[in-house]
Amino acid sequence: MFVYPKNYDVIVVGGGHAGIEASLAAARIGCQTLLLTINLDTIGQMSCNPAIGGLAKGHLAREIDAMGGATGMAADMTGLQFRMLNTKKGPSVWAPRAQCDKKAYQFYMKWLLERQPNLDLKQGQVQSILVKDGKVYGVETNLGIQYLGKTVIITTGTFLGDLIHIGFNKIQGGRAGETAAIGLSASLKEAGLEIGRLKTGTPPRLLRHTIDFSKTTSQPGDEPIPYFTYWKDELFHVEQNGSHPKFHSCSNNKYPPGSILDRVGGQTPCYITYTTQKTTEIIRANLDKSPLYSGVIEGIGTRYCPSIEDKIVKFPHKERQQLFLEPEGITTEEIYVNGFSTSLPYDVQIQMVHTIIGCENAEMMRPAYAIEYDFVFPDQLLPSLETKVCENLYLAGQINGTSGYEEAGAQGLMAGINAALRIQGKPPIVLGRDEAYTGVLIDDLVTKGTTEPYRMFTSRAEYRLLLRQDNADLRLSEIGYNVGLLPYRLYKKVIEKREAISKELERLKNTRVGTQTLEQILRRPQIKYSDLPLKNESLDEEVIKQVEIEIKYAGYIVRIEDEVERFQSLESKQIPVGFDYLKVPSLRMEARQKLTKIRPATIGQAARISGVSPADISILLVWLKKGAETNIQESGIIDEDESEAAKEDSEE
Numbered sequence: 001m002f003v004y005p006k007n008y009d010v011i012v013v014g015g016g017h018a019g020i021e022a023s024l025a026a027a028r029i030g031c032q033t034l035l036l037t038i039n040l041d042t043i044g045q046m047s048c049n050p051a052i053g054g055l056a057k058g059h060l061a062r063e064i065d066a067m068g069g070a071t072g073m074a075a076d077m078t079g080l081q082f083r084m085l086n087t088k089k090g091p092s093v094w095a096p097r098a099q100c101d102k103k104a105y106q107f108y109m110k111w112l113l114e115r116q117p118n119l120d121l122k123q124g125q126v127q128s129i130l131v132k133d134g135k136v137y138g139v140e141t142n143l144g145i146q147y148l149g150k151t152v153i154i155t156t157g158t159f160l161g162d163l164i165h166i167g168f169n170k171i172q173g174g175r176a177g178e179t180a181a182i183g184l185s186a187s188l189k190e191a192g193l194e195i196g197r198l199k200t201g202t203p204p205r206l207l208r209h210t211i212d213f214s215k216t217t218s219q220p221g222d223e224p225i226p227y228f229t230y231w232k233d234e235l236f237h238v239e240q241n242g243s244h245p246k247f248h249s250c251s252n253n254k255y256p257p258g259s260i261l262d263r264v265g266g267q268t269p270c271y272i273t274y275t276t277q278k279t280t281e282i283i284r285a286n287l288d289k290s291p292l293y294s295g296v297i298e299g300i301g302t303r304y305c306p307s308i309e310d311k312i313v314k315f316p317h318k319e320r321q322q323l324f325l326e327p328e329g330i331t332t333e334e335i336y337v338n339g340f341s342t343s344l345p346y347d348v349q350i351q352m353v354h355t356i357i358g359c360e361n362a363e364m365m366r367p368a369y370a371i372e373y374d375f376v377f378p379d380q381l382l383p384s385l386e387t388k389v390c391e392n393l394y395l396a397g398q399i400n401g402t403s404g405y406e407e408a409g410a411q412g413l414m415a416g417i418n419a420a421l422r423i424q425g426k427p428p429i430v431l432g433r434d435e436a437y438t439g440v441l442i443d444d445l446v447t448k449g450t451t452e453p454y455r456m457f458t459s460r461a462e463y464r465l466l467l468r469q470d471n472a473d474l475r476l477s478e479i480g481y482n483v484g485l486l487p488y489r490l491y492k493k494v495i496e497k498r499e500a501i502s503k504e505l506e507r508l509k510n511t512r513v514g515t516q517t518l519e520q521i522l523r524r525p526q527i528k529y530s531d532l533p534l535k536n537e538s539l540d541e542e543v544i545k546q547v548e549i550e551i552k553y554a555g556y557i558v559r560i561e562d563e564v565e566r567f568q569s570l571e572s573k574q575i576p577v578g579f580d581y582l583k584v585p586s587l588r589m590e591a592r593q594k595l596t597k598i599r600p601a602t603i604g605q606a607a608r609i610s611g612v613s614p615a616d617i618s619i620l621l622v623w624l625k626k627g628a629e630t631n632i633q634e635s636g637i638i639d640e641d642e643s644e645a646a647k648e649d650s651e652e
Contacts, residue, residue, distance in 0.1 A: 003146045008034045009423045013126045014155035015043035017405040018397030018412030020109050021069050022153045025416030027119035029484045031423050040123045044109030047175050048202045049336050050102035050328050056456040058095035059437040059469045060406040064413050065229050066472040067480035071409045072228035077259045078104040080268040081221040091549050092465040093458045096226045101260050101329040127183035131191050136393040151419040153394040160374035161185045165291040167345030185374045192389035194377050198453050199299035201370040203340040207363040208333040215358035221267035230473040231490050271325040278355040283312045286348045299372035302453040307341045343370035375401045379449035384418040384428035394419055400445055403453040410438040434463050434564045447608045463560050500543045522551045570604035591616040
C-alpha cells in the first residue's frame with residue numbers, strides 16, 4: 001500500500017459528464033481537487049448518442065451553463081448541428097439540441113480539465129472508499145494506492161458491476177472495449193448503502209458511405225444557431241473558447257473560431273428513416289434470443305428510451321418505427337442509428353439493419369448492446385447529494401439511477417458545489433422545484449427515489465413556464481456567482497440584461513399609441529415586438545425575447561407565481577433534524593416508515609413522498625405547530641380527537 005503524499009479537499013471518482021462538472025466546480029470554487037478515472041483518454045466520452053440537449057435535457061444543459069458549468073460551451077464548440085425543438089408549442093417546452101462531434105467534445109473537455117488550476121488528473125481504478133467512524137476520508141485503487149481527501153464524489157456512470165449483453169454473450173465492461181469498476185460496489189455496500197440493478201443500451205453504428213441517403217429525409221440545422229451558452233461573446237474570443245490564441249476564424253466569425261462549424265463551414269444534416277414490416281418479422285422471430293425477453297438481464301430497463309424489440313412488442317399496431325441517422329463526427333464515417341437500441345445477437349442485428357430504409361447494403365461497424373450495472377437507490381441521499389449513511393460522501397450521475405449526459409452533468413455540478421461548500425464550512429445549495437429543472441431532478445431522486453433509469457421531462461416540472469431554457473441565466477447565475485463558480489464579468493452581463501428587461505417592460509407599460517399602451521398592443525397574439533410602433537431599435541435580441549414572453553404570458557405567469565408562493569409556504573416549514581416519526585401515533589404506519597427512511601427536511605418535501613397522504617401531512621403540521629417532539633411527548637398536548645380532526649380537515 002502507498003499513500004499519495006498530497007491531501008485533497010475533494011476527490012472525484014469517474015471522468016464522465018458528472019465527474020467533469022463536479023471536479024471543475026470544486027476546483028473553480030477554490031478547493032484542491034483530484035479527478036480519478038479508469039482511463040484518462042476517455043474523459044468526457046459520449047458512450048451513446050453524441051448529442052447534448054433535447055426535450056427538458058436542453059433546460060438542464062442551459063442551467064449548468066448559467067451557473068458556470070462547462071457542458072453548454074463544450075456543445076457549442078463541438079456541435080455539428082443545432083436545432084431548437086418544440087417551437088410550434090409554447091416557450092416553456094422549447095428545448096435546444098446539438099449533435100456533437102464525439103471526439104472533439106471529449107478532447108475539449110480533457111483540454112479544460114488539464115488546464116484548470118487546483119485540479120489534478122490521475123488514471124486509476126478505485127476499488128474502495130476509505131471510511132472511519134461513519135466518515136469518508138479517501139479512496140484506494142486496485143494498485144493499492146490510497147488518495148486521502150476531506151470529501152469524495154462518486155460518479156462512476158455505468159461502470160459498477162457491469163455486464164454487456166449481445167444475444168447470450170456476456171462481456172464484463174463499463175463500455176464496449178473498456179474494463180468495469182471492480183470492488184467499488186462491495187465497498188459502498190459495506191458503508192451501508194443499498195445497491196440495485198439497472199439496464200440501458202446503445203444502437204449499432206453504421207459505415208456512412210454504405211448508406212443510401214437518397215431514400216431518407218434530410219434534417220437540416222436551424223439558422224441562426226441556437227447556442228447553449230449564455231456567454232456567446234466568450235465563444236468568439238479564442239482565449240475563452242479553448243482555441244489557440246493565434247487561431248483565426250475560417251468563417252469570418254460567422255461561427256465561433258476553432259469550433260467544428262467554423263472548420264467545416266456550416267452545419268451537417270441528420271437524416272430520418274424508418275423500419276419496415278420485414279424488421280418487425282425478424283425481431284418477432286428472434287425474441288427468444290433476446291436477453292431482455294429471455295430473463296438473462298436482471299436489471300430494469302429504460303421506460304422512455306426502449307429497445308427496438310421493446311417497441312415492436314409493446315406497440316404492435318405501429319407499421320413502422322421512426323429512426324434518425326446521425327453523424328458521430330467530422331473525422332469518422334460512423335453513423336449512429338438513433339431509436340434502434342437492441343441486445344439481439346450479432347447475426348440477427350445484421351439482418352435487422354438491412355431492412356431499414358436506405359440501409360439495405362449498410363455495413364455495421366459496431367453492434368448494438370445492452371448493459372446492466374449497479375446503482376445506489378437515490379432516496380439514501382440528502383438534497384445536497386451527500387449520502388445519509390456516510391458523511392462527506394457524495395454521489396452524482398448514473399450511479400443515482402439517472403440516464404443521460406445532462407442529468408449527470410447537473411448532478412455533478414451540484415455535488416461539486418456542495419462538496420466545496422462543505423470544505424468552506426458553508427451550508428449546501430439546494431435548488432427548489434420552483435427554481436430549476438436541476439432542483440426538480442434532485443428532489444425527484446432523493447424524495448421519490450427510482451427503480452428504473454430516470455429521465456428528465458418538461459412534464460416533471462410543475463412550474464415549467466417559469467423554468468424556461470431561455471431564462472436560466474436570470475434564475476441561476478447569481479447563485480453561480482455567489483458560490484465563486486461564475487466570474488463577475490459574466491454575472492455583470494446578467495445584471496445588465498435584467499435591468500434592460502425591467503426598463504423596457506416599464507416603457508411599454510407607460511407609452512401610449514392612441515388609446516392603447518404598447519404593452520396592450522404587444523399582448524395581441526399576432527403582434528411581435530418587431531411589429532410595434534416606437535420600438536427600441538437598440539435592444540438585444542435576448543432582451544426582446546424575455547419582454548415578449550413576460551407580456552404575452554403575463555396572466556399565466558401570475559397564476560403560477562401564486563402557486564409557487566403556496567409551495568414555498570410548505571417548503572419554509574422545517575422539520576427538526578432527528579424527528580422521530582415512529583412516536584407520532586396518529587400517522588399511518590406506511591407514512592411513518594417512509595418519512596423515517598427519507599428524512600425530509602421540510603413539510604413540502606414530506607408531502608411529495610409516495611405513500612404519505614394529505615391526512616398525514618395535516619397531522620404532521622399539527623405536531624410541528626404545537627412544539628418540538630420532546631415537548632409534545634412530555635405534555636401530551638395532542639390526542640386522538642385532534643388527530644381525527646386533522647384527518648377530516650385534510651379530506652374536506
